[in-house]
Each structure stands twice: as C-alpha cells, then as structure tokens.
Amino acid sequence: MQAVTIRENGGPEVVRVEDVKAPSAGPGEVVLAVRAAALNHLDIWVRKGRPGMNLAFPHVLGSDAAGVVDEVGEGVEGIRPGAEVILNPALSCGTCEACFRGEHSECERFGLVGVGRWGTFAERVTVPAVCVCPKPEHLDWPEAAALPLAHLTAWRMLMTRARLGPGEAVLIHGIGGGVALASLQIAKTAGAWVMVTSSSDEKLARAVELGADATVNYRSEPDVAKAARGATGGRGVDVVVDTVGAATWEANFQAVRKGGRIVNCGVTAGDEAVTPLHLLYWNQVTVLGSTMGSHEDFRRLLAAVAATRLRPVVDRTFPLAEAPAALARMEAGDQFGKVVLEP
Numbered sequence: 100m101q102a103v104t105i106r107e108n109g110g111p112e113v114v115r116v117e118d119v120k121a122p123s124a125g126p127g128e129v130v131l132a133v134r135a136a137a138l139n140h141l142d143i144w145v146r147k148g149r150p151g152m153n154l155a156f157p158h159v160l161g162s163d164a165a166g167v168v169d170e171v172g173e174g175v176e177g178i179r180p181g182a183e184v185i186l187n188p189a190l191s192c193g194t195c196e197a198c199f200r201g202e203h204s205e206c207e208r209f210g211l212v213g214v215g216r217w218g219t220f221a222e223r224v225t226v227p228a229v230c231v232c233p234k235p236e237h238l239d240w241p242e243a244a245a246l247p248l249a250h251l252t253a254w255r256m257l258m259t260r261a262r263l264g265p266g267e268a269v270l271i272h273g274i275g276g277g278v279a280l281a282s283l284q285i286a287k288t289a290g291a292w293v294m295v296t297s298s299s300d301e302k303l304a305r306a307v308e309l310g311a312d313a314t315v316n317y318r319s320e321p322d323v324a325k326a327a328r329g330a331t332g333g334r335g336v337d338v339v340v341d342t343v344g345a346a347t348w349e350a351n352f353q354a355v356r357k358g359g360r361i362v363n364c365g366v367t368a369g370d371e372a373v374t375p376l377h378l379l380y381w382n383q384v385t386v387l388g389s390t391m392g393s394h395e396d397f398r399r400l401l402a403a404v405a406a407t408r409l410r411p412v413v414d415r416t417f418p419l420a421e422a423p424a425a426l427a428r429m430e431a432g433d434q435f436g437k438v439v440l441e442p
Contacts, residue, residue, distance in 0.1 A: 101442065103220035103422040104157040108148030111430070114423050119157065122217065122225040124172030129228045131184065135244035135416070136219040137163035138429050138438045139277060140367065145214055146426075152214065160422075161220035161440075162188040162213035165234055165243035175228040184231040185243050186219065187251065187397045188212040193229070203393045204255070211248075211391070220422060222442045232397065235405045245411035245437035246404065248391070249277030253285050254400040255392035256340060256362045265290030267337035270327050270354055272347045274311070275302040275435045278364060280412050282340045283309055288407050291338075294330055296323055302435050309412070324353030335359060345369030352378040362387040412436030 100121040105113045124130045142160050145152065168182040178184075191198050191206035198206050212218055212226055234243045256278075257263045269286045273279050274295035286293050287310040294313040295306045303314040315326045327336050335356030341347055344366030351361045352375050361384060378384065392400070403409070414436040417425040422440055429438045 100222040101419055102159045102222070103161065103419065103440070104159055105146055105154075106156045106158075108146065108154075111146075111423060111427060114146060114160070114426060116420050116422055117157075119159065119221070121223050124170045124175075124225055126173040127175060127228055128172040128225050129168050129175060129178055129231060130170035130223055130225050131164060131166035131186065131231070132169040133164050133166040133219055133222060133224055133442050135165050135240040136161045136221075136440045136442070137241075137244040137248075137277075138425060138440070139163060139248050140365075140429070141211065141248070142213070142426065143430055159217040159219075159221050159224075160213055161218035161224075162211050163244050163247050164188075164219035164224060165238075165240055165246075166224075168231070169223060172228070178228055178231065183234045185234045185247060185401070186212065186226055187230045187232065187247055187394065188219075189230070189251070189391045189397075190215055190227065201393050201395050204391045209390075220419065220440055222419070229394070232401055235401060237405070237408050238410065241413045241416050241437075241439040241441065242411050244439055245277070245413050247397075249437065250281040250285070250404070250411060251392040251397055251400055252278050252364055252389070253281035253340075254403075255396050256364055256387075256389045257282060257285050257338070258289070258399070259392065259396055260387045260389045261338045261360045261362045263289050263291055263338055266292070268292045268331050268334075269294070269338045269340060270323075270336040271295045271340045272323075272343045273297065274306045275299065275432070276342065277437050278342045279340070280306075280309070280436055283311060284409055284411075285403075286340075288403065288409060294327055294336065305435055323347070324350045327354040331356075338362065341365075343368045345372040348372035349375055352382070352384060355382070355384055357382045358384070360385045360387060362389055364389045414438050416441050
C-alpha cells in the first residue's frame with residue numbers, strides 16, 4: 100500500500116511517499132481503509148524528532164483519520180466491516196488509575212497514533228478498536244478527518260478544563276490553526292463571546308464569518324491585552340485559549356479578568372516564559388494545562404457536533420502522493436483550517 104513515511108528525522112526532504120506492507124488487525128484492533136487523513140503540527144515535530152520520541156524507522160506519519168472498517172481483529176465486538184468511523188488518535192493503557200478515573204490523557208503511557216505506532220497517512224491503518232466511533236452522518240470524509248485531534252483538544256480545553264459557560268468572554272490567540280479554529284466553533288456553540296487574534300486581516304475576516312465577535316491584528320495592534328480589556332469594558336475576558344506559549348504568555352495575565360482562567364495546550368512559539376506572579380495570585384487567576392482528551396470527552400464532542408451540525412473548517416485537500424506539498428503548506432502557516440490528505 101502507499102504511505103507517507105520518514106526513514107530518519109530531519110527537514111522536509113526526509114518525507115517520502117512509498118509502498119509499505121499493508122497492516123493486519125491483531126487482537127482488539129481494527130484496520131481502517133482510510134478515506135481522509137488530516138495534518139497537524141504534531142506531524143512536523145515527529146518528522147523533526149524530539150527528546151524522548153524514539154521511532155522505529157520506517158515510520159508512517161499522521162494522527163487524524165476517518166474511514167471504513169476493513170478488517171476486525173479477534174475479540175472485537177460491536178464493530179463490523181463496512182462501518183464508517185472516525186478515529187480518536189489518543190492511546191492509553193486502559194488499566195491504570197488515570198484510565199479507571201476516565202482521564203485517559205493523564206495515563207502514564209498516554210500516546211498518539213502516528214507517534215507510538217504507525218500513523219494514518221496511508222491507504223490502511225491498524226488502530227485499537229476502542230479508538231473508533233461512528234462518523235457523524237452530516238460530515239464528509241475530509242471534514243470528519245479534520246475533527247478529532249484539534250476539536251478534541253479544544254473541547255477538553257474549553258468545556259472540560261475551563262468549564263466554559265454561556266455568555267462568557269473568550270480570547271483565542273492565532274486564529275487559522277486547527278485548535279484555534281476548533282475553539283472558536285466550540286465556544287460559539289456554547290454561547291460565548293469570542294475575540295480572536297492573527298497577523299492576517301484575511302484570516303480575521305474569515306473568523307468573523309465563522310462567528311467571531313471581535314478581532315485583533317497583533318501586527319498593527321500589538322497590545323492584545325489592551326484590546327481585550329477595551330472590548331470588555333475594562334473587565335477582561337473570562338477565558339484565554341493559548342496554543343502559542345512564550346510569545347503570548349505574559350499578555351494572557353493582562354487580558355484575563357480577576358478570577359478568570361488561562362488554558363494552554365501548546366508551545367509553538369517557545370516553551371519558556373515569564374509568569375507575572377503578582378497578577379497570578381492578586382487576580383486569583385487559574386492556569387490550566389490541557390492535552391487531547393478522554394474517551395468521554397470524545398463522546399461528548401461527537402454528540403455536540405451531531406446535535407449542532409458543526410462542520411470543521413477544511414483549508415484544502417491533497418492526494419496522498421502530494422503529501423510533501425501539503426505538509427509544506429501547513430508548516431508555512433498559510434492555511435485557514437485543516438489541510439487534509441485523501442488516499
């Protein structure tokens with residue numbers, strides 16, 4: 100079968116599309132015939148290599164996918180060949196304290212498809228049966244593939260960790276990326292007021308079309324916190340959604356109201372930042388870390404998506420053979436929404 104692989108860590112030149120042996124289903128697993136697979140910045144980090152990320156080469160990239168069940172392994176019940184499913188790429192042991200509490204992303208052995216095992220940028224992929232759920236009927240294949248990692252991350256950040264309520268004000272940094280756009284969609288579905296930031300007026304205009312209530316171009320208006328306070332009558336926002344890290348960290352404490360919440364899931368702009376402790380304690384700010392989500396988070400997300408007919412934003416689709424070009428588009432930051440491969 101055709102798959103997008105790396106045989107060493109490095110730059111874009113290490114990505115290749117080649118024939119590899121098709122997988123089969125072991126006990127407790129299913130094989131998906133992949134109809135669409137979405138890109139994430141995680142794919143870039145896997146390609147480059149990070150401390151503690153020990154891959155067996157060749158390695159197939161990709162975490163998100165939607166497809167048709169092609170094969171069912173021994174012991175799998177309730178899933179039949181031909182079922183149209185969507186993949187939750189989160190992996191956990193299922194037997195530790197965190198897993199028994201239902202907090203699978205806190206598992207000591209937590210991992211992701213495409214990191215701990217071969218990924219989804221292929222014609223077929225083998226995954227644990229517990230990780231697949233019925234595809235929401237209103238979504239096409241690229242939309243379904245665009246949903247899991249970004250929207251599950253955003254759901255856990257906003258609904259599980261920050262406990263967002265209707266009428267609250269949310270600031271989302273860097274609109275255009277997958278998690279930021281997912282956060283906008285989920286926050287609006289929850290009845291929140293949302294301000295978004297970007298260096299692109301075009302991306303800000305598209306965010307308004309998706310429901311954003313206020314925008315800030317941080318190149319022409321670099322004091323984002325001042326803009327957030329101005330738009331909220333000096334009060335500040337209830338929740339800051341931060342996928343950026345160091346570049347936005349101090350501004351978060353200026354933008355959030357007393358008693359507000361800052362929730363972070365990423366460090367694309369650096370992982371070392373100065374925390375203004377006087378604002379942390381004096382304003383009684385809650386800082387929350389968040390990673391992916393539990394099986395229950397995914398179930399609730401899919402239920403909300405089906406009920407509200409939410410559709411993930413797809414930037415562009417590429418055939419599998421053009422995976423290097425798709426990855427280059429995402430790495431350049433040109434996309435608005437998810438870039439998707441179609442085997």
